Amino acid sequence: MTILLKLLLIVGVLGTSAFGFAYFFLFAVSGRRQFLRWAIVLIVSAFVLSHLAKPVQAKPIAYLIDGDMGGAMLRYEQKAKIIGGAKVVIDGVCLSACTMYLRRDWNLDVCYTPSATFGFHKPFAWLRNSVVTGTMAIANADASWRSNFFEQMPARIRVMLSGKSIPSPAAGDPMDRFVFVKARDVGDAVKPCPKDWAARYKLVDVQSITTGIGAQ
Incomplete structure (x- = not known):
């Protein structure tokens, strides 16, 4: 994995996490389910990207x-x-x-x-x-x-x-x-x-x- 790709994944994790929690906050304030759905999608996406960003363990x-x-x-x-x-x-x-x-x-x-x-x-x-x-x-x-x-x-x-x-x-x-x-x-x-x-x-x-x- 190149350094640039790893940086992009890290930025993606931070961005999707931030937007996910923002939508969750909007749902808590307004009660609109649309915000909840977006919050779940973004938080799950952040979780997936965080795993992709982890370095692959080299085999001995x-x-x-x-x-x-x-x-x-x-x-x-x-x-x-x-x-x-x-x-x-x-x-x-x-x-x-x-x-x-x-x-x-x-x-x-x-x-x-x-x-x-x-x-x-x-x-x-x-x-x-x-x-x-x-x-x-x-x-x-x-x-x-x-x-x-x-x-x-x-x-x-x-x-x-x-x-x-x-x-x-x-x-x-x-x-x-x-x-x-x-x-x-x-x-x-x-x-x-x-x-x-x-x-x-x-x-x-x-x-x-x-x-x-x-x-x-």
């Missing part, structure tokens, strides 16, 4: 995750810093490094919908278009999995991942192999989104956040 931003297949861990760390205190809505697939949004030490305001699915595997290094393998790569993947993922997950998710064989591309597992955690199993480990989340927030695709760091 929420970053939407749906079909995030993961990528470089540092890129997700940078994205988390950009997101800051905004809401993060997980409404679909969130795999690999995407699950870092659940890290407790990042303190993100994350919620999930019934469509959310989380997929976990161990991190890996990428060199010359292929996964780095070998004894050292496997040891690094194990250490990174524990410090950057497992130990930072909500307690309920840690319990679900405990004792499972987490796929490790560094050890030769396919990159598209995951241990999945469905929304129905998350429970209160992560906050469920409000039912009206799609209408409540101005949704921004989290993948639209640019960091200058490559996908791998």
Whole structure:
């Protein structure tokens, strides 16, 4: 709403209110119903204009995750810093490094919908278009999995991942192999989104956040 239009609405509210009460006064003095009808019309009009003059409440931003297949861990760390205190809505697939949004030490305001699915595997290094393998790569993947993922997950998710064989591309597992955690199993480990989340927030695709760091 432009400033000029807002000023015109304010003037309209004041003018119709003044004339409305003036006609009401004339009705009180003369008893003529015509004045009463005009008073009611003008006062109702002033009420409508006053609502039009109110500023529209801007929706808070929420970053939407749906079909995030993961990528470089540092890129997700940078994205988390950009997101800051905004809401993060997980409404679909969130795999690999995407699950870092659940890290407790990042303190993100994350919620999930019934469509959310989380997929976990161990991190890996990428060199010359292929996964780095070998004894050292496997040891690094194990250490990174524990410090950057497992130990930072909500307690309920840690319990679900405990004792499972987490796929490790560094050890030769396919990159598209995951241990999945469905929304129905998350429970209160992560906050469920409000039912009206799609209408409540101005949704921004989290993948639209640019960091200058490559996908791998």
